[in-house]
Amino acid sequence: xxxxxxxxxxxxxxxxxxxxxxxxxxxxxxxxxxxxxxxxxxxxxxxxxxxxxxxxxxxxxxxxxxxxxxxxxxxxxxxxxxxxxxxxxxxxxxxxxxxxxxxxxxxxxxxxx
Numbered sequence: 001x002x003x004x005x006x007x008x009x010x011x012x013x014x015x016x017x018x019x020x021x022x023x024x025x026x027x028x029x030x031x032x033x034x035x036x037x038x039x040x041x042x043x044x045x046x047x048x049x050x051x052x053x054x055x056x057x058x059x060x061x062x063x064x065x066x067x068x069x070x071x072x073x074x075x076x077x078x079x080x081x082x083x084x085x086x087x088x089x090x091x092x093x094x095x096x097x098x099x100x101x102x103x104x105x106x107x108x109x110x111x112x113x
Contacts, residue, residue, distance in 0.1 A: 064093050064095055090106065
């Protein structure tokens with residue numbers, strides 16, 4: 001079951017294209033929990049499943065994986081990806097080692113104060 005969606009905008013060939021990011025409810029597995037996410041790029045979607053000890057950890061790690069993947073894209077590096085105002089960030093946390101990559105509101109509100 002999808003529990004959240006954020007639609008980012010990507011500038012591609014002079015046009016803005018929607019990039020939906022979808023997060024699904026954590027699911028209890030035999031010895032862990034899993035949480036699925038999807039990023040629907042124009043050239044094709046990417047689905048990932050992240051695992052954690054419980055539902056909270058699986059969801060937290062999924063959010064970090066999404067943020068880290070967005071910040072690693074050429075679209076981000078080239079300034080072609082946005083959520084809201086250009087340069088404001090995407091509203092997802094990243095892995096600790098990537099916090100120096102954060103921009104805009106993501107950098108101001110990274111929870112590391």
